[in-house]
Amino acid sequence: MFSEAKGDSVQIAREYMDSLLVETRVVGAERPDTTFRFLGETFSTPVMTAALSHLDLVSMAAGAKQAGACVSIGMGGNGEMGEILATGAKVMKIIKPYADEKEILSRLEYAEENGALAVGMDVEHAVNTDDAEDSVVMGLQMKQPTLAELEKYIRHTKLPFFIKGALSVQDALRCRDLGAAGLVLSHHNGLTRFAVPPVMVLPEIRKAIGKDLLLIADGGIESGVDAFKALARGADAVTMGKALMGPLKENGADGVAETLRKATAQLQAMMIRTGTKNLKHMDPSVIWEPIGYRHG
Numbered sequence: 001m002f003s004e005a006k007g008d009s010v011q012i013a014r015e016y017m018d019s020l021l022v023e024t025r026v027v028g029a030e031r032p033d034t035t036f037r038f039l040g041e042t043f044s045t046p047v048m049t050a051a052l053s054h055l056d057l058v059s060m061a062a063g064a065k066q067a068g069a070c071v072s073i074g075m076g077g078n079g080e081m082g083e084i085l086a087t088g089a090k091v092m093k094i095i096k097p098y099a100d101e102k103e104i105l106s107r108l109e110y111a112e113e114n115g116a117l118a119v120g121m122d123v124e125h126a127v128n129t130d131d132a133e134d135s136v137v138m139g140l141q142m143k144q145p146t147l148a149e150l151e152k153y154i155r156h157t158k159l160p161f162f163i164k165g166a167l168s169v170q171d172a173l174r175c176r177d178l179g180a181a182g183l184v185l186s187h188h189n190g191l192t193r194f195a196v197p198p199v200m201v202l203p204e205i206r207k208a209i210g211k212d213l214l215l216i217a218d219g220g221i222e223s224g225v226d227a228f229k230a231l232a233r234g235a236d237a238v239t240m241g242k243a244l245m246g247p248l249k250e251n252g253a254d255g256v257a258e259t260l261r262k263a264t265a266q267l268q269a270m271m272i273r274t275g276t277k278n279l280k281h282m283d284p285s286v287i288w289e290p291i292g293y294r295h296g
């Protein structure tokens, strides 16, 4: 039997993130620019909102828009998606791996017809954590999509398609071959026990796929310092989830905007301290990691 406490992937990811040290390169550093160009749009920051659900996502989107950030949204029907899109925020809709294909196709079609920026699927949420049963989420049955099904969903839409839950080179290569636009590297709040932290596996995935896929690091991003570490290790963007929930509850859209702006300011400070002039010049060699795990 494993230790449940030790197998908590959220905790493992936190400890790994905090073990990473940053080398300063301040001499002659230029004022950094956090402008983020993504899927033909320009954002003020590469810090996005995570694909949350069962919350006031309309205010979340309004706050992200205020801060010039891209929004991802999770489970929810087309009605809610419409209200979120009406805020004018740029939205990536992450669709659950529903067993009923109609649920997937209708959301893909709605997202495309109503101006979403991108879509995706959180494939990591198909099965339960501690048995091999398919999950039931909010009364809706999930199912692990086959490669053929995933390819069908990707081809069903003209929108860029992101696979959320890929966390290995094997999955990254498969997603690229299926025609995905990118990955959200995630273990979905520890759904997989003892999961390799996204920020740990990032450099290996980046090396394997080069620029073929956009990489978004998800999980445990609580500050601009965390964001900097993920970006330096090869992410194009990061998402912030739980860290936005308190500010959303307390101050609605303004709380979300303020938190995203603060994270972006912290990211900018880390960039100036490391001589990183913009997001295109992130350099993994500024990060020092303790010698520890090796891919076995």
Ligand SMILES: Cc1cc2nc3c(=O)[nH]c(=O)nc-3n(C[C@H](O)[C@H](O)[C@H](O)COP(=O)(O)O)c2cc1C
Pocket: 050, 051, 052, 053, 054, 073, 074, 075, 076, 094, 122, 164, 186, 187, 188, 189, 218, 219, 220, 221, 239, 240, 241, 242, 243
């Ligand atoms: C309340 C809540 C609802 C979530 N709903 C979804 C969802 O519907 N779809 C999804 O892909 N992920 C969902 N997630 C997972 C988040 O997108 C994210 O992967 C996870 O929270 C880790 O990021 P964080 O540490 O920044 O929160 C949810 C997380 C929370 C806390």
